[in-house]
Amino acid sequence: MPAEAAPHRQGPRPDWVAHAVLLLGVLLFFLPIWIVLMGSTHDAATIGRGEVPLLPGGHALENYRAALEQGGAGVPVGRMLFNSTVMALAIAVGKIAISIISAYAVVFFRFPFRQLAFWSIFITLMLPVEVRIFPTFKVVSDLGLVNTYAGLIIPIIASATATLLFRQFFLTIPDEFVEAAKMDGAGPVRFFLDVVLPLSRTNMAALFVILFVYGWNQYLWPLLVATSADVETIVIGMVKMIGSEANTDWNIVMATCVLALLPPVAVVVLMQRWFVKGLTETEK
Structure with a gap:
């Protein structure tokens, strides 16, 4: 009897549905950015039509x-x-x-009350910014911090989310590290700095990448505090540049949008390796 033919082994076939969905998602996200990028290279009449x-x-x-030089509402985009x-830097580093x-x-x-202190921090996650924004503004106003960098940064510099994430990570540090540090005579400060x-x-x-983007995209708080052009942020500036349809220089607005994208994109690209490693690393 003739020997049976060996079964033909097929390699893994690509999932075309997954690739098609991925491509569609890329197009949906990238197309508006492409339109803004191209619109920033045309004159106002082209977009006005x-x-x-x-x-x-x-x-x-x-x-x-x-x-960069003129901007909108009298404030240069560079400023x-x-x-x-x-x-954004102060918020990220401070948090x-x-x-x-x-x-x-x-x-x-x-x-004493160590767990109470932690849960007092944790419970603030349940309070949206809008709930406490007016009493916070009252405190900032009474302290004379309106239209200052301190007024923009200090009220939102604390982060219960980052505290929770660091706490969960610290709980994974082996107790042997602590005991070894005590045997070496390391105090709390040295253990913190060296280990x-x-x-x-x-x-x-x-966290720096996430918090930098968070600080960069802030809108509601700077809208209340930054009433002067000296401390106006790019997000607020772009909104003010959009007036009525007839009076809006859309080519300048689109150029401003592209410029506003560059710093957060640069941070993500430059720290991509560390960002992914920080989110996926499990071996401590």
Whole structure:
């Protein structure tokens, strides 16, 4: 009898449905950005006629120069970008610093009402910003911090979410590390600087990206506090640049939108490796 033919083994077939859905999602997210990018290179008349440009025009340099130097509502975009960068950096660094220290105290110190302190921080997650924004503004106004960087940053610099994440990570640090540090004569400050901080680098990097974007996209709080052009952020500036349909220079607005995208995109791209590692790393 002839030997039976060996069964033909087929390699893994690609999931075309998943690839099609992924491609559709990319198009849905990228198409508006592409339209804004192309619109920023055309003149105001082209966009004013209702055309949707999909190819670059010849007015890119003048549009971006006008946005950086003139901007809208009398505030140069360069100034608004600087204000937003200061605010986002201070919020990200401040939230991480406060959260990591508070989580360190809750996990590694034994003091009365320790759990009550933690749950008091945690319960603020249930309070949306809108609930406490008017009493917070009253406090800021009484302290004379309206139209200042301190007024923009300090009221939203604490983060219960970051405190919770750092606490959960600190609970995974083996007790042997603590005992070894005590045997070496390391106090709380040295243990924090030499052991806890190095182990938390990837977590801090991941949180920095998230918190920087969070601070950059702030709208409601700067809308109340930044009533002066000196501290106006780019998000508020873009809204003010959009007036009536007849009086809006859409080419300048689109150029401003592109410029507003650059800092958060740069942070995500530059810290992508650390960001992914901080979210996925399980071996501590």
